[in-house]
Amino acid sequence: MTYVIAGGCVDVKDKACLDECPVDCIYEGPRSQYIHPDECVDCGACEPVCPVEAIYFESELPDRWSDFARANAEVFIPLGSPGGASGLPVLAADHPLVAALPAGDPVAGGAR
Template sequence: MTYVIAQPCVGVKDRACIDECPVDCIYEGPRKLYIHPDECVDCGACEPVCPVEAIFFETDVPDGWTDYRTADAEVFTELGSPGGATAAGPLAADHPLVSAQTQQAA
């Protein structure tokens, strides 16, 4: 099991969760942050600091956002598990689910 970052993060990317994560498993895409499911240790430190309440335990993702469980895992298919977001740097592209969403107003 792992944590998932859902739709409220798209276009926001506050990054408070990145600062709080003790294992550096939150990666930055162009429009959304992603939790690497193989690197997350399920500590939950990221969840309470998210200002837009976008982070959920995998089994607690609201029904309208369940596709984000798959998106957070699939975005790492090619990248594999580099052992931390800092070393890997930003992701080149968002998952197609995120890319297909209209840009939110600032």
């Protein structure tokens, strides 16, 4: 299990979580941020600082955002595990799930 960034982050990307992550496992995409499941140490430091409450422990994802666990893992297939996001550019593309969401989509935004 790992932490997952869900739909509330799409088109928001506050980035408070980046400063809190002790292992630098949160990567930025064009429309959302993603937690690398192989690099996350499950510390939970990112969850309470997210102003849109978009970060969940994988087993606690709401049903409407359950596909975001897969999206957070699959977005890293082309990248592999670089061992940290610092110094890397924004990911070339968002996961197709995120990319397909229209701006302002109610599935993407909203509180828990």
